Amino acid sequence: MKQLTTIGWREWASLPEWGVEVRAKADTGARSSAIDCSKIEELPGNRVRFTIRLSRKTNRDLTLEAPIAMRKHVRSSTGHGHDRLFVETILRIGGREKSILVSLTCRQRMIHRMLLGREALSGDFLVDSGVDHWATPRKKKRQ
Template identity: 65%
Template sequence: MSMIIGWREWVDFPEWDIKLKAKADTGAKSSAIDCAEILELPNNRVRFTVRLDRKEKQLITLEEDIVLRKRVRSSTGHPTDRIFVETTLLLAGFEKKIIVSLVCRKRMIHRLLLGREALGGDFLVDSSVDHWATPKRKPKKKEG
């Protein structure tokens, strides 16, 4: 059984302790997260800085294993070589492992794009609804 989501939803990455507003894009095959810096490290690792907001006031630097390298065609039609990492996605209580490409999305509205590989089999997107499964405003952090 698949969960219905809107074309935009709040998602968590619990392993990274971050929450982002994501755009569900059934036209995109892979997912992409907005990174300010991407630095390849020895032993097939990568250090990257995620932009949590458009104004670059909130940044978080993470380090992960590289799980895939692939040429991806952007929405403008330009192919680029990208690095992919794996993490856990948490959306409206549903948790799954996904791979996400690291790329500069600073000119885009959403810091995170969820493509078909992340959505497929688990989520159905209602493109007429903005935030079906999560609130429109950023959920407040739990105290305690």
């Protein structure tokens, strides 16, 4: 049986292929994962261009392009359905890496910029709802 990595309900998540580190909420009530994006634009060749805000306190953004992995109708927490584009990337938490699908959506009004749903967590992570790793400041990398 595979050993599960225990994570908190809020975690620092790394998306190394994109060079992004973001605070994420583990949400076992959500089926799929989502990341806060703007300027989502479909491109020829089944690709998408999107912009991730690196910090809400600054105007630093990162624009990326990726193949569209899936299109799916998703119901939000408010009960409204939306068609979303999903891309595939690597998620790194607690020393474990996993390829996940993540939907691109505007989460500007949400507290958590990234949501980790059951599909991303299943089989690899165990969520301890009593642990909150946002309270643990990240050490800045020396350059």
